[in-house]
Amino acid sequence: MDSAAVMNLLKNGVPISWYLVLSAILFAIGVSGFLFRRNIITVFMCIELMLNAVNLSFIAFAHQHKQVSGQLFTFFVMVVAAAEAAVGLAIILTVFKNRSTLNIDEIDTLKN
Amino acid sequence: MDLFFFLLFAFIAVVCAINVVLQTHPISSALSLVGVMGSLAVLYLMLGAEFIAMAQMIVYAGAIMVLFVFVIMLLNAGAEKRKGSSLTSQIFGIPAIIALFVLLCLSALKWFPSSDLVKFGDFSGGGAQPFGYALFTDYLLPFEVTSLLILIAIIGAIVLARKEID
Amino acid sequence: MEFLIITAVKLALVLFVFMTTLAYLQWVERKVIAHVQVRMGPSRVGPHGLLQPLADVIKLITKEGVMPPHVNSFFYLAAPFFAVFMALISISIIPFGTSLTIPAFTLAGATYGPYKTMMELADVNVGILLILAVSSMGVYGIALAGWSSNNKYSLLGGLRSSAQMISYELPLSLAIAAPLLSAGTLSLRGIADSQIGYYLGFIPRWAIFQMPFPQIFSFIIFMIAAFAETNRIPFDLPEAENELVAGFHVEYSSMTFAAFFMAEYANMVTVCSVATLLFLGGWQPLWPATLGSDFIAPLIMFGAGAICFYHGIYPARPFDRITLPVFGVVFFGLAGVLAFPPTVPILMPLFWFLAKLCFLLFVFIWIRATLPRFRYDQLMAFAWKFLFPVALANLLITGFLVALFD
Numbered sequence: 001m002d003s004a005a006v007m008n009l010l011k012n013g014v015p016i017s018w019y020l021v022l023s024a025i026l027f028a029i030g031v032s033g034f035l036f037r038r039n040i041i042t043v044f045m046c047i048e049l050m051l052n053a054v055n056l057s058f059i060a061f062a063h064q065h066k067q068v069s070g071q072l073f074t075f076f077v078m079v080v081a082a083a084e085a086a087v088g089l090a091i092i093l094t095v096f097k098n099r100s101t102l103n104i105d106e107i108d109t110l111k112n
Numbered sequence: 113m114d115l116f117f118f119l120l121f122a123f124i125a126v127v128c129a130i131n132v133v134l135q136t137h138p139i140s141s142a143l144s145l146v147g148v149m150g151s152l153a154v155l156y157l158m159l160g161a162e163f164i165a166m167a168q169m170i171v172y173a174g175a176i177m178v179l180f181v182f183v184i185m186l187l188n189a190g191a192e193k194r195k196g197s198s199l200t201s202q203i204f205g206i207p208a209i210i211a212l213f214v215l216l217c218l219s220a221l222k223w224f225p226s227s228d229l230v231k232f233g234d235f236s237g238g239g240a241q242p243f244g245y246a247l248f249t250d251y252l253l254p255f256e257v258t259s260l261l262i263l264i265a266i267i268g269a270i271v272l273a274r275k276e277i278d
Numbered sequence: 279m280e281f282l283i284i285t286a287v288k289l290a291l292v293l294f295v296f297m298t299t300l301a302y303l304q305w306v307e308r309k310v311i312a313h314v315q316v317r318m319g320p321s322r323v324g325p326h327g328l329l330q331p332l333a334d335v336i337k338l339i340t341k342e343g344v345m346p347p348h349v350n351s352f353f354y355l356a357a358p359f360f361a362v363f364m365a366l367i368s369i370s371i372i373p374f375g376t377s378l379t380i381p382a383f384t385l386a387g388a389t390y391g392p393y394k395t396m397m398e399l400a401d402v403n404v405g406i407l408l409i410l411a412v413s414s415m416g417v418y419g420i421a422l423a424g425w426s427s428n429n430k431y432s433l434l435g436g437l438r439s440s441a442q443m444i445s446y447e448l449p450l451s452l453a454i455a456a457p458l459l460s461a462g463t464l465s466l467r468g469i470a471d472s473q474i475g476y477y478l479g480f481i482p483r484w485a486i487f488q489m490p491f492p493q494i495f496s497f498i499i500f501m502i503a504a505f506a507e508t509n510r511i512p513f514d515l516p517e518a519e520n521e522l523v524a525g526f527h528v529e530y531s532s533m534t535f536a537a538f539f540m541a542e543y544a545n546m547v548t549v550c551s552v553a554t555l556l557f558l559g560g561w562q563p564l565w566p567a568t569l570g571s572d573f574i575a576p577l578i579m580f581g582a583g584a585i586c587f588y589h590g591i592y593p594a595r596p597f598d599r600i601t602l603p604v605f606g607v608v609f610f611g612l613a614g615v616l617a618f619p620p621t622v623p624i625l626m627p628l629f630w631f632l633a634k635l636c637f638l639l640f641v642f643i644w645i646r647a648t649l650p651r652f653r654y655d656q657l658m659a660f661a662w663k664f665l666f667p668v669a670l671a672n673l674l675i676t677g678f679l680v681a682l683f684d
Contacts, residue, residue: 006226010115011115012229012231013114013115013229013230013231013232013234014114014115014118014229014230014231015224015225015226015228015229015230016224016228016229016230017220017221017224017225017226017228018118018122019118019155019159019230020216020220020224021216021217021220021221022122022125022126022155024213024216024217024220025126025129025213026125026126026129026148027213027216028209028210028212028213028216029126029129029130029132029133030129031209031212032133032205032206032209033132033133035205035209036133036205037133037192038192039138039189039192041138041141041142041180041183041184041187041189042132042138042141042192044180045132045138045141045142045145045180046132046133048145048172048176049129049132049145049148052148052149052152052172055152055164055168056152056155056156059155059156059159059161059164060159060230062159062161062235062238063159063160063161063230063234063235064224064228064230066234066235066237067237068237068238068242068243068246069246069250069251071161071163071164071238071243072243072246072247072251072254074161074164075164075167075243075247076254076258078167078168078171078172079258079261079262080258080261081172081176082171082172082175082176082262082265083261083262083264083265084265085176085179085180086179086265086266086268086269087265087268087269087272089179089180089183089269090268090269090272090273091272092183092187093183093186093187093272093273094272094273096187102187102189103192103193
C-alpha cells in the first residue's frame with residue numbers, strides 16, 4: 001500500500017493489529033522486568049504489567065468481534081489479579097518478617 | 113483523532129512500562145505502573161469498554177496499586193542494589209525476550225491485516241447494562257466461582273499477615 | 279467547531295465559579311463555626327470579613343516556600359499537585375441544571391445562531407463510576423505526601439488517612455449502588471432525570487422518598503462515608519492539628535499547603551453534589567411548579583434583602599449603616615433576576631440545585647463545629663464492623679423490593 005492510501009485508511013480508525021503490537025510490547029517489557037529485577041515487589045509489579053497487557057488484547061478482540069465476552073474475561077482477569085495481589089503481598093510481608101530482605105537472590109536457603 | 117489519541121496514550125503506556133523496569137526504587141516503579149494503568153484505561157475507552165475502563169481505575173489503579181504502595185511504605189523498601197547476574201542469563205536473556213516479542217508482533221500483523229480498523233464508537237455494547245446482563249446470565253458460574261476465590265484470598269491474606277497470639 | 283467554543287466558555291465559567299466558591303467556602307466555614315461557638319469569626323478584613331479569603335490567598339502565595347532538605351523532592355512536589363488534580367476532575371461531569379439556550383445574536387455583522395447546550399461540561403455514560411474512580415485515586419496524593427516527607431509522624435498520618443479513605447470507599451460504593459437500582463442508569467444526568475415527578479401531586483419523587491424503598495438509609499450511610507472520604511470531622515484524626523503534629527501535611531508550607539486544603543474543599547463540594555444528584559433529586563423542586571415553587575426563590579432573596587435593610591437601619595456596628603444596605607440592594611437585584619419570566623426555566627433548576635448543595639455543605643460545617651473526633655481504632659471498627667454490613671443489608675433489601683415491585 002502506498003503512503004497516500006495508508007493515510008486515507010488511518011483517517012478512519014486505528015488498525016487492530018496496532019493494539020495487539022502494543023499489548024506485545026507491554027508483555028515483553030513485563031517479562032524482561034520479571035526476569036531481570038531482584039526486588040521481590042518489583043517482580044510482582046511486572047507480573048501485574050503482563051496481566052494488563054493481556055487485558056488489552058482481550059478488549060481489542062472484544063471490539064473486533066463486537067461481543068462483550070472479551071470484556072467479561074478481562075473482568076475475571078482483574079478479579080484474579082486482585083486476589084493474587086492480596087495473597088502475594090501477605091506472603092511477601094511474611095518473608096520479610098522472617099528473612100529481613102527483599103532481594104530474591106538472598107532467599108535461597110532451600111538451594112543446594 | 114483516533115490515531116492521535118492512540119499514539120499518545122500508547123507512547124505514555126510504553127514509557128511508563130519501561131520506567132517500571134528501569135527504576136531502582138520500588139515506589140517509582142509502582143507509580144509508573146499506575147501511569148500504565150491510567151493510559152490503558154483510556155485505550156479501553158477508545159475500544160468501547162467503558163465499564164471495564166472505570167473498573168480498571170477503581171479496582172486496579174485505585175485499590176491493588178494502593179495495596180502495593182502501602183506494602184512498600186510499611187516495609188520501608190529502599191533502592192535496589194544490583195549484584196552481578198550469571199553469564200547464561202546475560203547471553204540468552206535479552207535475545208529470548210526479543211524473539212518472543214518479534215514472534216507475537218509477526219503473528220498479530222499476519223493474522224489481522226491493516227484493513228481491520230477500530231474506530232471510537234463502533235462498539236457500543238460495553239456499557240454497564242450489556243456487561244451486567246452477560247455477567248449474570250451467560251457467565252454466572254465463573255462469577256460465582258470468582259467470588260469464592262476472593263473469599264479464599266481474603267481468608268488467606270488474613271491468616272498469613274496476622275500477629276501470632278502467644 | 280461551535281461545540282469546542284461553547285465547551286471552552288463553559289469550562290472557563292465553571293472553573294472561575296468553582297475556584298471562587300472554594301475560597302468563599304472557607305469564609306463561610308469560619309463564620310459558621312464562629313457563630314456556633316458564640317464569637318464573631320473574621321470581621322476585620324473588609325465588611326464582615328468578606329475579603330478574608332483574598333488576604334489568605336495573598337499570604338499563602340507570598341509566604342516563603344520552605345523545601346526541607348530531607349524530603350524526596352519529586353514526590354514531595356508531585357503529591358499536592360496530584361491531590362488537586364484528582365479533586366478538580368470530578369467537577370467536569372456534574373450537571374447543574376437542564377438545558378440552556380442562547381438565543382441568536384449578531385456580533386460584528388455575522389449572525390450566530392441559537393445554541394442549545396446542557397448545563398454541564400460532559401455527560402459521561404458511566405458518570406457515577408468516574409466519580410468513584412477519581413476518589414479512589416485521591417488516596418495517592420495523601421499517601422505520597424505522608425511518605426515523601428521523611429518524617430515518622432507524616433508517614434503515620436498519611437498511612438492512617440489512606441487506610442481510612444479506602445476502608446470507607448466500600449460503604450460509599452454500596453450506598454451509591456442502592457438508588458442506582460431504581461434509577462436504572464449510571465449517568466448523573468440520567469439519575470437526576472429519573473427523579474422527575476410527584477407522588478400524590480405534591481411529594482417529590484426524590485430518591486429519599488421513592489416508593490419501593492425510600493433510600494433514606496442509603497443517604498445516611500453515604501453522608502457518613504462522605505465525611506470519612508473527605509477527612510472531615512468526626513473522621514479527621516489523620517490531619518488534625520493537635521493529633522500527630524498535624525499529620526501528613528506537617529512538612530508542607532505556603533502554596534503546597536493551600537493546595538491540600540483546596541483539594542479537601544473541592545472533594546467536599548463533589549460529594550455534596552453527588553449526594554444532591556443521587557438522593558435529593560438534583561434540580562427538581564420540593565413541590566410542583568403548578569403549586570407555586572417558582573416563587574420561593576425570589577421570595578427568599580427578597581426576605582434576605584429586607585433583613586439586610588432592617589439591620590442597616592438599626593446597625594450593630596457603625597459601618598453597618600453603609601455596608602448592609604448595599605447587601606440589601608444586591609439581594610433585591612437577585613430577587614428581580616430570579617423573578618424575571620424568560621430566565622425562570624434556566625435559573626430555577628440551578629437555584630434548587632445550589633440550594634440543596636448549600637444545605638448539605640452547611641450540614642458538613644455544622645457537624646464540624648459540633649462533634650468531637652473519633653479515635654483511629656473506633657473509626658476503622660465503625661467502618662468494617664457496622665457501616666459495611668448495614669450498607670450491604672440496605673442494598674439487599676433495596677434490590678429485593680425493586681425486583682418485587684418494578
